[in-house]
Each structure stands twice: as C-alpha cells, then as structure tokens.
Amino acid sequence: MWRRLRTVAGATRTPRRNRHLANLLAFIAGALNSVGFVAVSVYTSHMTGLTASVADHIVLRSWGLVRIGLIAITAFVVGAMTCAVLFNWGRRRHHEARYATVLVLEALLILAFGALADQLTWRHRDLVFVAVLCFTMGLQNAIITKISAAQIRTTHVTGMVTDIGIELGKLAYRSRLAGQPPVTADLPKLGMLAGLVALFFVGGIAGAAGYLAMGFPVLVAPALVLLVVAAPPLVADARSASARREARDAAS
Incomplete structure (x- = not known):
C-alpha cells in the first residue's frame, strides 16, 4: 500500500499514475471551486470568466468587482509560478518529492483555510478567501500540467469539454472517400476526459453541500488526503538524505 501511494506523487511518472493523480485533483478542484462560489x-478556477468579468466591470466602473477579479487572476498566476519554482528546485536536486512538495503546500493551505476561515471577521476577508483559493487552483493546475507534459489540466473544464467534443466528432465521422485513412477517435483520451469532468462535477456537489452543512471545515478532509498522497516521496527523500549524511560521517 505504501509503495503504491508513493508512486502516485513520485518522480517516476506513467500515464496510469498521471490519471490517478489527475482524478484526485479534479475532484478537489471541483470542491474548492464550489466552496469559493x-x-x-x-468561481476561483474560471480564469476566462474572471478576465471577462474584469473587462465588463471596468466599463461599468464597478471598481470593487474589478479589484476582486484582478486579485483572483494575480493569485492564480502566482500559484502557477510558485509551482514552477518548487518543481524546478526539486528537479535540479533529483528529489523524489519534486511534485509532492507542491501538493504539500496546496494541502497545508487548504488545511489552514478550512480550519481557520470561519474564524476570520476582518472586513475584507472575502478578498483573502479569493486569493487563497485562486492561488491553490494555480498551484494544482500547474503541477498536473507539468506532470502530464501539458496533456491534462484539472481546472480547465472548457478545454476538456472541447476535447471531448473533438473526439466525439471523430467517433461520429464516417469517411465517404475511397482510399483515405479512417478518422479514429482516441477512446482512452475520451474516457479520461469524461472522467475528469465528471469528477470535477461531483467534487463541486460535494464541496457546495459540505460547505452548506459545516462551513469551511469541509476542506479539511481533501487536505488530509493530499498530505497522505504526498507523504511517501517526502519520506523517501528524507531517508536518502539521512543515508548520505551517514555515508559522509563514516567516510570522515
């Protein structure tokens, strides 16, 4: 069991491991997005809508809403930047946890947010909520993008639905020209994308229903799941570092 968990967020990637991690992150993204709304x-994952909203509210001179939108977009970008910094730092040092460190940061943010957000009474706390949730979305969308070489994104439902439509179009196409190669749908890709959209949707239901039932503490459970998934590579790096220190001590 521990070995299997280690592979989900470990440095060695396979399409199957990528799908497992993407499924988990799509569910969590759906939950976070619904809690935010x-x-x-x-909607803290919807950068297209937020960008359009900023443009609309500039014209309408709704400066408070413009500020919220700009904070959301900036936080998402900074989250993706942070992911790139952490990933490249770990990769240069050949860390097993080069991906897991990003998941740990996401988990700790969600955990702290879920545990403490209801206690905040600051006048502008909504801005903090938006910034934290969008930063987290940027983190996790960037990490699955890095892991899958930009083949999977867990918060970009527009892109996933577009790709589903493309594959369904290929599936429905029937060539009437003799001698032409057939148009073939990528059924595994279609199944993966449909599954990700479904998990985002189910996560959204769970997040909204959980928030209405218990408030922000609903986010504690997904944060703990992320920590469990990220722990094995971190333990592996800690053991490797300890072994190297022991070897150096023995040599000296």
Missing part, C-alpha cells in the same frame, strides 16, 4: 460568489 457558495462562500464569496466567485
């Missing part, structure tokens, strides 16, 4: 009326 129910709590502060902002």
Whole structure:
C-alpha cells in the first residue's frame, strides 16, 4: 500500500499514475471551486470568466468587482509560478518529492483555510478567501500540467469539454472517400476526459453541500488526503538524505 501511494506523487511518472493523480485533483478542484462560489460568489478556477468579468466591470466602473477579479487572476498566476519554482528546485536536486512538495503546500493551505476561515471577521476577508483559493487552483493546475507534459489540466473544464467534443466528432465521422485513412477517435483520451469532468462535477456537489452543512471545515478532509498522497516521496527523500549524511560521517 505504501509503495503504491508513493508512486502516485513520485518522480517516476506513467500515464496510469498521471490519471490517478489527475482524478484526485479534479475532484478537489471541483470542491474548492464550489466552496469559493457558495462562500464569496466567485468561481476561483474560471480564469476566462474572471478576465471577462474584469473587462465588463471596468466599463461599468464597478471598481470593487474589478479589484476582486484582478486579485483572483494575480493569485492564480502566482500559484502557477510558485509551482514552477518548487518543481524546478526539486528537479535540479533529483528529489523524489519534486511534485509532492507542491501538493504539500496546496494541502497545508487548504488545511489552514478550512480550519481557520470561519474564524476570520476582518472586513475584507472575502478578498483573502479569493486569493487563497485562486492561488491553490494555480498551484494544482500547474503541477498536473507539468506532470502530464501539458496533456491534462484539472481546472480547465472548457478545454476538456472541447476535447471531448473533438473526439466525439471523430467517433461520429464516417469517411465517404475511397482510399483515405479512417478518422479514429482516441477512446482512452475520451474516457479520461469524461472522467475528469465528471469528477470535477461531483467534487463541486460535494464541496457546495459540505460547505452548506459545516462551513469551511469541509476542506479539511481533501487536505488530509493530499498530505497522505504526498507523504511517501517526502519520506523517501528524507531517508536518502539521512543515508548520505551517514555515508559522509563514516567516510570522515
């Protein structure tokens, strides 16, 4: 069991491991997105909508909403930047946890947010909520992008639905020209994308229902799951570092 968990967020990647991690992150993204909307009326994964919203509200001179949108977009970008910094730092040092460190950061943010957000009474706390949730979305969308070589994104449902439509179009196409190669749908890709969209949707239901039932503490459970998934590569790196120190001590 421990070995299997280690592979989900470990440095050695396979398409199957990528799908397993993507499924988990799509569910969590759906939950975070719904919690953000129910709590502060902002879809924190929807950068297209937020960018359009900023443009609209500039024209309407709704400067408070412009500020929220700009904070959300900036936080998402900074989250993706942070992922790139952590990943490249770990890769240069050949860490097993080069991906897991990003998941740990995401998990700790979600855990702290879930445990403490209801206690905040600051006047502008909604801005903090938006910034934290969008930063987390940027982190996790960037890490699955890095892992899958930009083949999978867990928060970009527009892109996934577009790709589903393309594959369904290939599946429905019937060539009437003799001698031409057939148009073939990528059924594994179609199944993966449909599964990711479904998990995002189910995560959204779980997040919204959980928030209405218990508030922000609903986020504690997914944060703990992320920590469990990220722990094995971190333990492996700690053991490797300890072994290297012991070898150096023995040599000296």
